[in-house]
Amino acid sequence: MSELTATTELGGLPTFLALDTVSVLDGTRRGASVQIDETYLDGQRTAIETIDAESRFERRLRSVDRTREIYDEVDIDIASFxxxxxxxxxxxxxxxxxxxxxxxxxxxxxPETCFVVPEWIRSPSEVTYGPRVYFFREDDAPDPESIIEANIEAVLEDTREAFDRYRGRLHGYPDCCLERFSSADRESDLGPEEASVEPIADYIDDDRLAAGPDPTVSITEIVSGLFETPDAYAFFVREFFPEPGCETARRRGIEVYETLSEVVSETLVQDHFRMNAGWNYVLARSLREVDPGRPAPGLLGREHLFSYLPLSVTSSLPRYREE
Structure with missing residues (x-):
């Protein structure tokens, strides 16, 4: 896939998602997905407003706002599980x-197979739900109902770990990391997510994060020096928590890095990895909170906001046209 092909075939996708799916089309990973939630939808609107392009993207904003309206109104009532x-x-x-x-x-x-399925998540007090959109090559796409079936089984049997492994394999995550993650002791002082991000903790500025979203700050000020450690490459996608020091995850990440560098600027590739690492760090640190959430759009700097713009727009920004 050439740069021209990437920005035309995938140019309409949000940048972070387009970059995730490049390695799917290339065959480096089996699949990719995104959860459509408040953070995702807010990111679309905030990014467009930040670059002062509401009039250019008027139709796109109407689509996002209508989706948000429907999303907020949905109420699924299940008599019994x-x-x-x-x-x-x-x-x-x-x-x-x-x-x-x-x-x-x-x-x-x-350009290939894309479908949406409901995702059910069971906690001790309730079962929550939301839409997840999957992306596969046409010749390697599962039946959507097989994903729903595995999810329902996990809810009924309270075996979230088994579904996490299943979904991880759909995304092409290393089996060793999946097994360790699902078998980890979640009652220990350091959960598996927190243990995963410990090797990169020194490269992330907690004070900058505590200050909240600021479009004047660059991600390089928040996630600084990341590529001084080979562990950077293990964070090739957000919400995958690699086993600390896992060589398989690093090699997979290097494959993804090299694939992406062939189709977009290396600066954009590096920002993508910084974003994944920062995103996982924030999410891991929030999981012990009563109401954990994904990083707010822009929390990881202005490039975090850029990642919600279509790839065709982001790749034309001055930061990514210097090479």
Whole structure:
């Protein structure tokens, strides 16, 4: 895939998602996905407003806002958590998700197989839900209902770890990291997510993060010197928590890095890895909170906001045209 091909075939996708799917189309990873939630939708609007391009992206903003309206109004009522009820709710919910403007936009923007499924997450007190959109090559895409089936089984049997391993394999994560992550003792002083980001903790400025989103700050000020450690390459995608020091994860990350460097500027590739590392660090540190959440758009600097813009727009910004 050439730079021209990447920015035309994947140019409509949000930058972070386009860069994730390059390695899918290249065959380095099996699949990629994104959860459509408040953080994702807010990022789309905030990024466009930051570059003062509302008029240029008026139609895009209407699509995002309409998706947010529908997302906020959805209320799935399940009488009891039986297999039959969960399947019925999944099919009804998926019919709605397939009609979301954002789902339709992502399907048009990806050249091969793209579909949405409901994702159920069981906690001790409740079962939450939301849409997840998957991206695969046409010749290697699973049946959407097989993902739903695995998810429902995990909810009914309270085996979240098994579903995490299953979903991780769909994304092409190393088996060694998946096994360690799912078998880790979550009652220990340092959970598996926190242990995963410990090797990169010294490269991340907690004071900058504590100050909140600031579009005048660069990600290089928040995640500084990351590439001084080979562990940087293990963070080739957000929300994958590699085993500390895992050579398999590093090699996979180097493959992804080299693939991306062939199609976009290396500065953009490095920012992508910085973003993944910073995102995982923030998420890992928040998981012990009552209401953990993903990093707010712009928390990791202005390049974090740029990552929500379409790849065709981001790749034309001065920072990424200097090479």
């Amino acid at each position: 039986t297999e039959e009820n969960l399947w019925d709710a999944s099919r009804r919910y998926r019919e709605l998700l397939q009609r979301l403007p954002e789902t339709q936009y992502l399907k048009r923007a990806f």
